[in-house]
Amino acid sequence: MESTLQTGAVRSFEDAVYRKVSWRLVPFLMVCFLIAYLDRVNVGFAKLQMSQELGFSETIYGLGAGIFFIGYFLFEVPSNLALHRFGAKLWIGRIMITWGIISACFVFVKTPTMFYTLRFLLGLAEAGFTPGIVYYLTCWYPAHRRAKIMAIYCMGSPLSGIIGNPLSGFLMGGMAGVAGWSGWQWMFLIEAVPAILLGLFCFFYLDSSIDKAKWLSSDEKRVLQTAKREEAKAAGPEVRAGKVFTDPRVWLISLICFCYVTGQYGITLWMPTFIKSTGVTSPLHIGLLSAIPYIAAIFTMYAFGRSADKHRERRWHLIIPCMMGAVGFLALPWVIHSTSLSLVFLSIAAAGILTCTPLFWSLPTAFLSGAAAATAIAMSNSIGNLAGFTSGYMIGYLRDLTQSGNSAYFMIAGMLMLGAFAIWTIPAKLVNK
Known part of the structure; x- marks a missing residue:
């Protein structure tokens, strides 16, 4: 009886420590992700005015939107290794300040070449942010606590749609003509400022290790360090970072x-265009309507993340959302x-x-740790984000070619399936922890 009480007290203290860590780190990182995502995809809203004003075709926009991910791909792994070496405080702050400055420079875009160049540089600047945060969180949380935490952090993505899309629509409509600038120029400038301010705040707020x-x-530190040591022991010998590139699991x-x-x-990148094609014309109305699918996403993300941790099951909790996307x-x-x-099917x-x-x-943190985990996260994210290039370019090309979005929808559904x-195909025992 006494042993049971002691075990309960230990578990209660451990839960309290992780709650303290979560309240300290996760809201701030979620806001950072919200701003990162907003600066990455607000070009989708700018397109509604910028393409017409500058004479950009769907293909030009798609290529420019997608070329961001070429820069992202090239610098992703080096950036994450730099974070592992220099620490989150320095590197995440550097990333945010750099991308904020480049994002503000979009107000000067006049030609497709300038558009392509700035999108490429923005990708270089932001490379390493998301996998860096993922790796940073693995330094604080063991595997069985991470899915819910990651779900809360990743809510920054739909929140950027809920908050950012109406804001972008409002800025593009309300600021048009102020000081001789178009609405899309004011949108880029105003939405870049939070990234720079948050980047500076990172230097004072984040800690690079427990x-x-x-x-x-x-x-409290001892509780966190013990959990990480036990997880590392269960994972087996640490794999050298260089071995990651020949590991078939990482390629899968x-x-x-x-x-x-x-x-x-x-x-x-295309939500505003999708909604406009249904007959909605006002930028503000498009922004408000495009927030609805992101609201649905927030509830779904939290429910699946909580369920995955509760049941310690990863595969089907990932397969089902993929198929939901394909059906939509x-x-x-x-x-x-x-x-x-x-809107119903866009929400699904x-x-x-x-x-x-x-x-x-x-998935990658279930069988790798340390520098190997940082490399695997960066590698999978950089290769995966090349889809941002192919997806953006192919949707624009297919829309110009067919004067319809149907073939693009089928292409995306096929990739999700x-x-x-x-x-x-992943063995359940590898990832269900």
């Missing part, structure tokens, strides 16, 4: 990432005449696709 956290007592999860990211940027896109060609029905697609992100990150099949 040991350096002055807001934790020695007993990179394929999975590529498939669901195809759908992710199909949604986030397959239905769009048949309901495009109706704004309300289109967004809820499924965006839920994949936090659940996916439990391929991703679901790839997840199914």
